[in-house]
Amino acid sequence: MPAFSYQALDSNGKTQRGVLQGDTARAVRGSLRERGLNPLVVEEVREGSAPGTQPLLRRRGLGGAQLALLTRQLSTLVGAGLPIDEALGALSEQAENERQRGLTMSLRARVMEGASLAQAMAEFPDSFPEIFRASVAAGEQSGRLAQVLEKLADHAEARDALGQKILAALAYPLLLAIVAAAVVAGLLTWVVPQIVGVFQNLHQALPLATRALIALSAFLRAWGWLLVLVLLAVLVLARLALRSEATRWRWHAVLLRLPLVGRLVRAANTARATRTLALLSSSAVPLLDALAIAAQVVSNLPMRDALKRAALKVREGSAFSRALGESGQFPPVALRLIASGERSGQLPRMLEEAAAQQQRELDRWLTALTAVLGPAVILVVGAIVLFIVLAILLPIFNLNQMVK
Secondary structure, three states, rough: OEEEEEEOOOOOOEEEEEEOOOOHHHHHHHHHHHHHHOOOOOEEOOOOOOOOOOOOOOOOOOOHHHHHHHHHHHHHHHHHHHHHHHHHHHHHHHHOOOHHHHHHHHHHHHHHHOOOOOHHHHHHOOOHHHHHHHHHHHHHHHHHHHHHHHHHHHHHHHHHHHHHHHHHHHHHHHHHHHHHHHHHHHHHHHHHHHHHHHHHHHOOOOOOOHHHHHHHHHHHHHHEEEEEEEHHHHHHHHHHHOOOHHHHHHHHHHHHHHHHHHHHHHHHHHHHHHHHHHHHOOOOHHHHHHHHHHHOOOOOOOHHHHHHHHHHHHHHOHHHHHHHHHOOOHHHHHHHHHHHHHHHHHHHHHHHHHHHHHHHHHHHHHHHHHHHHHHHHHHHHHHHHHHHHHHHHHHHHHHHHHHH
């Protein structure tokens, strides 16, 4: 039976939301009335429906942690011998929220109608990316669904951990820079004018640093709002420009050429691609199909294009490691591991080793980046504060000399 999301009024006039299974929307309305609820909206749970429908799942998929947990639980239940429909039913009963409950109930309904789990997942592309659907389909065909689901859970957890690690590494320096900019702006627009105004009334020649500080303070007080608007406009224009694939491709190519950022981008995308290929290869997905799916998880466009070109060369008969190495976009260590896997017939294992090696490389560079950016921001702010203090103290020193 399909799942239906509903909104209904209870006897106190409060709105109740939830998910129920039923043959039709009319049957669900009847069930709600039997419970003493007055149904307002009853809609079948289906992802990607038109605007105005599907309040639970429309245009929102599961997060990385939620997807990993759902896959891990499903793997455990299927590995314990439960049929897929019973496993999905158990997951729907212990779902954390209505959206997850609606998703698992809808998957169960599609499976009970005769669809495979992969076909049911295909109706929810925002929740289950193509790598999940292809791996599950291969697992169902080979009879290794539980093992494939376990690897998918590992993959989802590793991918979510990678994103969290990058975010955590950049959050501290970014927050420090924002706070420092706010403090400096406050000093220049509020504190400095009150102090240096005393020196201007003395009608004495002020040092160059003091005059520069006064001019900067006056500019920020008069035109600071305009400067903020210009910065916001630049950010908006940059965001609009990056919607163009050609502009985004050039920007991504610039990122790859930057000394430290390039290593981070290259390592992160290589780890993501090789881990995806390892998962798909071990799930018996053909290499060409695996390459097409892996290209979608690579966020850097030059590296994605290199992976697509490598897929074309593999289709023509070239070795995967050689085709990938001709692009010059992937680290040599990863290429050597892939070549070793091709020669030994253990490509999935060596792809996983390449992903682990790139993950270690990424961790090392993230640690270095965090160690450099934090002190660098502090040094810059310290230099600015030192300039402000010297610009204020120099006139005081001059006055002391005049008194003597």
